[in-house]
Amino acid sequence: MVAVIKTSNSVQRILNYNEIKVKEGKAECISAINFPLELNRLNFTLKLNRFIKQASLNENVKRNAVHISLNFDPSENHSKEKLNEIAKVYMEKIGFGKQPYLVYQHYDAGHPHLHVITNNIQRDGKRIDLHLLGIRKSEPARKEIEETFGLVKAEGRKTKEQISLQPIANRKVEYGKAESKKAINGVLNKVLFEYKYSSLPELNAVLNQYNVHADRGTEDSRVFKNNGLLYKILDENSKPVGVPIKASDFYNKPTLKFLEERFKINEIKKESHKNHVKNAIRLAFYDKKVITPEKLVNSIQSEGIHVVLRKSKDGQLYGITYVDHKTNCVFNGSALGKEFSAKGITEKCIVNKSLQNHNHQKSVHFSEICDTQSNLKNSTTDILFRIENINEYIPKKIKQKKKKRIRRGI
Incomplete structure (x- = not known):
């Protein structure tokens, strides 16, 4: 002590x-x-x-x-x-x-x-x-x-x-390396009270980065029907591993009822921090280099923003969440506006890709024109400066006159 x-x-x-x-x-x-x-x-x-x-x-x-x-x-x-x-x-x-x-x-x-x-x-x-x-x-x-x-x-x-132990270490939970309940509790103590989230998916966008997941279970499960909540550890492939722990078993009681109260408070608190994420996304698309959602993930990572992409089995993007580690705010894409939703980001990527292809074609066409002009210039120069052939045909009469003049001179 x-x-x-x-x-x-x-x-x-x-x-x-x-x-x-x-x-x-x-x-x-x-x-x-x-x-x-x-x-x-x-x-x-x-x-x-x-x-x-x-x-x-x-x-x-x-x-x-x-x-x-x-x-x-x-x-x-x-x-x-x-x-x-x-x-x-x-x-x-x-x-x-x-x-x-x-x-x-x-x-x-x-x-x-x-x-x-x-x-x-x-x-x-x-x-x-x-x-x-x-x-x-x-x-x-x-x-x-x-x-x-x-x-x-x-x-x-x-x-x-x-x-100095007060803030917990920002590291992922590894199943089997520490007692599960204690490891999950350490992450919950940091995330639940430091981050501003207003839904369970938004909360999981942060928890998943520490290999922890809050789960209500399937709709026909007893946990879901009783408004229960389980906390699980995830492996390196984001799959649940080990035995889930009930929210009520933790000392702080981070139950669904507790979270719903946090959702209401956080919804108001994070409103003033939206512009930081919006501006970072707009700036990323401004230089026309972002042509896929994955490139957006890499582009705004330097701004302290982690992007969670949710895709269907066929690879279709249907959801996007932004975790701003600078302001500790979590935003669902659609909550920021249509242009920041999964559909909006997909459309922006298509436009950027189209512009990039168009610019590439223009560049190739311009290069071809330059090559043609260069060849034409070389051809004209060659004609202008070509040396006449000394073996060209000379009429016979002119040759004879030359000889006569030479003789008379002698």
């Missing part, structure tokens, strides 16, 4: 950060200690007022908000009860056991971790000394908790190395 302690002069900003994560489905408040009401009866205002009231007991202390993160090894999967107990023991050992504090479990990283919000003003108005708190109290507490709860030890590892 690794503990990171930060202080601030604004408890509201820290509380906002965690509550926004909750609204986005990336976190959950799992405990409220030393609050007058139970957790399920606390709203944002009641939480904030409790901290403000405590801070008002000593207004001379400006930096009174404390934000702690407790980070666990990626291989660890603890229950809420155990996480709450770990947080409770840790807060007591560093001297904050009687302070009001909130515990949030976050799901937006590749490793389990908690965020704890508290302040350092006690009920008698005295402040808890924060100077060297990490070295004096946090480190000894961390080591004791690792032993008590059987946690993976962080000894010998740098804190930065542990915290």
